[in-house]
Amino acid sequence: MRVSIITFPGSNCDHDAAEVFASRGHQTSMIWHKDSQLDNPDLVILPGGFSYGDYLRCGALARFSPIVKELVFFAKRGGYILGICNGFQILTETGLLPGTLLMNKGLRFICKHQYIKVESADSPFTKHLIPGTIMDIPIAHKEGNYFIDATGHKALQDRDQIVFRYCDAHGMVNKEANPNGSLDNIAGIINTGRNILGMMPHPERAATDSVCSQDGKLFFEAVEKYFEHGA
């Protein structure tokens, strides 16, 4: 796989993401936000961090970076994009994904292990995961409280766009297992074209032997299967 990772000023999970893909034998390219080309990738990663210091709203200013024009063009052609944490926020602010990430209900920055459940296998990223699979994937954010109006929420449900929900260790999706007040425990969604995934949890922080949870490997294995062995 060829994976391009975009670094915005303030991104801080770009090298973590690149390292995971590189260690799994994939070709990675670091793309600076002022670049104009994506280097012909199979997959683009918008990494976590604090692009533009989270000024105004998280992800709001990144959308004016020169590379985003090419990113939108890539997206419209059906190119695959994965936005993690701040990357998810950038995707909503750019209009490539619906909804908004608001401040956590508890007002605090949350950095902890969190169980999430695969809700839809109808995406290139989860096609090779069984719905109901529970994964321990860390979260680290202050603005991860997903919000969309009632019409938008119904559309997400009707079109099977909710890919991950926060749950407990047994897979129960309820208020107690919701870390940030996110609507309907939403942790990750896909666009209607099913080529752009945004998720608040960090699978790249749970995919190397040196960390507590290895569950992110399940996710990356599934992504690899899709890209390397076809749909």
Add this chain to the structure above:
Amino acid sequence: MLKAKIFVQLKPSVLDPQGKAVSNSLSQLGYENVIDTRISKYIEISFDSKDKSQTTKQVDKICTSLLANPNTETYHFELEEL
């Protein structure tokens, strides 16, 4: 010169956790008649222009394209001559 005084507010349907926290603090301070608090953003932008009509259009565009997120926020503003 014109100065735009812009308020960006969360829509009433959107939960405002900061406002809730302030309400709770006010209640602890003894202000028992406080029903609700909403936190907004206040932004000032100065323009080298005297044309109120044109600047109004410009501020509208600035608000819809950047300052307010239409999913969750509304805005209003006033122009002041300096």
